[in-house]
Amino acid sequence: xxxxxxxxxxxxxxxxxxxxxxxxxxxxxxxxxxxxxxxxxxxxxxxxxxxxxxxxxxxxxxxxxxxxxxxxxxxxxxxxxxxxxxxxxxxxxxxxxxxxxxxxxxxxxxxxxxxxxxxxxxxxxxxxxxxxxxxxxxxxxxxxxxxxxxxxxxxxxxxxxxxxxxxxxxxxxxxxxxxxxxxxxxxxxxxxxxxxxxxxxxxxxxxxxxxxxxxxxxxxxx
Amino acid sequence: xxxxxxxxxxxxxxxxxxxxxxxxxxxxxxxxxxxxxxxxxxxxxxxxxxxxxxxxxxxxxxxxxxxxxxxxxxxxxxxxxxxxxxxxxxxxxxxxxxxxxxxxxxxxxxxxxxxxxxxxxxxxxxxxxxxxxxxxxxxxxxxxxxxxxxxxxxxxxxxxxxxxxxxxxxxxxxxxxxxxxxxxxxxxxxxxxxxxxxxxxxxxxxxxxxxxxxxxxxxxxxxxxxxxxxxxxxxxxxxxxxxxxxxxxxxxxxxxxxxxxxxxxxxxxxxxxxxxxxxxxxxxxxxxxxxxxxxxxxxxxxxxxxxxxxxxxxxxxxxxxxxxxxxxxxxxxxxxxxxxxxxxxxxxxxxxxxxxxxxxxxxxxxxxxxxxxxxxxxxxxxxxxxxxxxxx
Numbered sequence: 001x002x003x004x005x006x007x008x009x010x011x012x013x014x015x016x017x018x019x020x021x022x023x024x025x026x027x028x029x030x031x032x033x034x035x036x037x038x039x040x041x042x043x044x045x046x047x048x049x050x051x052x053x054x055x056x057x058x059x060x061x062x063x064x065x066x067x068x069x070x071x072x073x074x075x076x077x078x079x080x081x082x083x084x085x086x087x088x089x090x091x092x093x094x095x096x097x098x099x100x101x102x103x104x105x106x107x108x109x110x111x112x113x114x115x116x117x118x119x120x121x122x123x124x125x126x127x128x129x130x131x132x133x134x135x136x137x138x139x140x141x142x143x144x145x146x147x148x149x150x151x152x153x154x155x156x157x158x159x160x161x162x163x164x165x166x167x168x169x170x171x172x173x174x175x176x177x178x179x180x181x182x183x184x185x186x187x188x189x190x191x192x193x194x195x196x197x198x199x200x201x202x203x204x205x206x207x208x209x210x211x212x213x214x215x216x217x218x219x220x221x222x
Numbered sequence: 223x224x225x226x227x228x229x230x231x232x233x234x235x236x237x238x239x240x241x242x243x244x245x246x247x248x249x250x251x252x253x254x255x256x257x258x259x260x261x262x263x264x265x266x267x268x269x270x271x272x273x274x275x276x277x278x279x280x281x282x283x284x285x286x287x288x289x290x291x292x293x294x295x296x297x298x299x300x301x302x303x304x305x306x307x308x309x310x311x312x313x314x315x316x317x318x319x320x321x322x323x324x325x326x327x328x329x330x331x332x333x334x335x336x337x338x339x340x341x342x343x344x345x346x347x348x349x350x351x352x353x354x355x356x357x358x359x360x361x362x363x364x365x366x367x368x369x370x371x372x373x374x375x376x377x378x379x380x381x382x383x384x385x386x387x388x389x390x391x392x393x394x395x396x397x398x399x400x401x402x403x404x405x406x407x408x409x410x411x412x413x414x415x416x417x418x419x420x421x422x423x424x425x426x427x428x429x430x431x432x433x434x435x436x437x438x439x440x441x442x443x444x445x446x447x448x449x450x451x452x453x454x455x456x457x458x459x460x461x462x463x464x465x466x467x468x469x470x471x472x473x474x475x476x477x478x479x480x481x482x483x484x485x486x487x488x489x490x491x492x493x494x495x496x497x498x499x500x501x502x503x504x505x506x507x508x509x510x511x512x513x514x515x516x517x518x519x520x521x522x523x524x525x526x527x528x529x530x531x532x533x534x535x536x537x538x539x540x541x542x543x544x545x546x547x548x549x550x551x552x553x554x555x556x557x558x559x560x561x562x563x564x565x566x567x568x569x570x571x572x573x574x575x576x577x578x579x580x581x582x583x584x585x586x587x588x589x590x591x592x593x594x595x596x597x598x599x600x601x602x603x604x605x606x607x608x609x610x611x612x613x614x
Contacts, residue, residue, distance in 0.1 A: 008385065049568070051567070051568060067230050071573055072572050072574070073575060075567075075571060075572045075573070076570070076572065078569075078570040079569070079570030082570075084568050084569055084570075086565070086568060089570075090561075090564075090565035090567075092231075092562055092565070093238065093273075094234055094235050094237070094238025094239065095231075095238075096248075099234065103231075104569055104570065104584045106224075106226075106227035106230055106231060107224065107227055107566065107569060107570055107571045107572075107575060108224070108227075108570065109224065110224060110226055110227075111224035111226035111227025111228070111230065132437060154533070154568075208303055
């Protein structure tokens with residue numbers, strides 16, 4: 001599913017650089033990515049998503065070389081294959097919960113929401129307890145509700161790969177557990193792979209595998 | 223590009239920011255609308271005023287503002303202008319150089335001007351009647367089509383002149399006039415006028431009146447009776463406030479009717495040469511002036527156009543400032559929405575979609591304001607002549 005080889009990345013004008021010798025995530029596998037703040041977890045996630053491009057090496061998702069595509073192709077590929085669940089929800093305040101969840105559908109293809117998408121929306125909303133909140137705006141939601149909205153948005157396109165950047169970072173332990181449960185359950189239903197950044201030790205046992213980025217970088221350095 | 227998605231997100235953003243969008247559309251609409259609207263309005267007013275002026279060769283009046291005299295004779299406004307005598311108008315006709323049609327536009331009946339004139343005015347303006355006929359005697363009136371429509375007046379109804387001496391109980395009372403005819407619409411100030419015989423306006427002014435015969439007056443109504451039997455009546459004698467076949471014989475004027483006032487006289491010269499001669503005749507007059515309405519309109523619109531140019535330049539400057547502020551608003555809006563665009567990019571929005579979303583607000587505001595101002599201009603184009611005819 002994911003295959004990163006000999007990755008090298010640095011931000012222009014900054015001393016930080018990220019080197020990853022090899023990282024692989026199998027189809028249907030759930031992986032927790034851990035490491036101290038500033039070690040490059042979000043950067044690695046963005047490289048896999050095609051938001052950033054490595055200086056060297058290759059990123060492959062579903063046997064497609066992500067860093068071999070141009071920007072438009074990468075964006076289309078991400079929309080078609082990946083579900084993004086950001087830490088800060090990144091919801092659009094002028095859209096209702098339902099519209100926020102359906103945003104990836106609006107951005108992809110012809111941008112027309114069809115009955116199958118509405119069915120998927122209802123299904124996800126039912127599983128995440130958001131059915132009664134679909135016509136509300138994000139400003140009227142709690143943190144947990146916002147995160148559940150962001151999670152539904154990441155899943156609405158039935159992605160093959162779910163990339164989640166600390167989706168539980170702003171939540172209390174009860175909501176953390178609920179969100180991760182929902183995420184992993186949905187991933188299993190979709191047979192999707194999951195790569196999730198987390199700082200919560202209590203959640204690590206829920207994943208098939210835990211990858212420490214510091215260790216990955218050591219491997220690349222040696 | 224994904225047009226449906228772009229349209230949905232763009233419109234939802236605008237709907238979520240209704241107040242800002244409405245203000246921007248309103249401001250931009252004014253920028254496009256005002257200079258064009260002023261141009262249209264001035265153009266319509268010019269057409270309206272010039273067409274009336276072109277139909278009226280010359281106007282004779284008392285010395286003073288030539289423009290006010292023109293407006294009094296052509297549009298029955300400026301009732302306060304200095305008067306000339308009816309004899310002054312007759313003098314023009316006696317020269318054989320042209321014909322003078324008297325106009326006494328000073329009094330009102332409600333909101334409508336009472337215009338004292340002669341039947342020659344009807345012939346000159348080529349009036350036709352939708353009801354009735356022209357006035358044949360004092361106390362009858364012919365009303366314009368707008369007067370009839372606005373007040374629901376038919377032939378045979380009555381119109382009462384507005385009181386001229388409201389606080390003088392012994393003064394002249396309003397005159398009740400019978401409508402003997404209603405004119406066809408002309409699209410000119412004639413539609414809003416009440417036409418009467420010149421003598422009727424003098425009666426309204428109090429220069430002529432009718433009352434019971436002095437010989438029949440009671441002692442209380444007599445002021446003096448001299449040895450020759452001449453009776454002078456006091457103010458208590460009842461004056462008639464309507465001229466009917468029964469009372470018309472009692473109406474009389476003290477003094478020569480030719481010395482009574484008129485506000486203007488429309489002069490129709492016999493030819494080009496006669497027109498030049500007539501103009502020359504009044505050039506050196508200190509008490510009278512003979513003006514050419516088209517020349518007055520030329521002067522008026524030369525001033526109007528210079529003011530219009532100045533106003534439009536100011537509007538262009540204000541419009542430029544408004545557009546600059548609008549551009550600043552869009553730039554600030556873009557900065558405020560930066561996080562939103564980053565989110566959309568992370569989700570997978572294409573570069574074209576993001577560019578489209580950034581431009582959408584500006585394009586929408588520009589298009590909406592252009593459409594709105596275009597619609598309003600069409601409305602102004604349609605309604606301006608009606609308003610000008612109604613109120614000018």
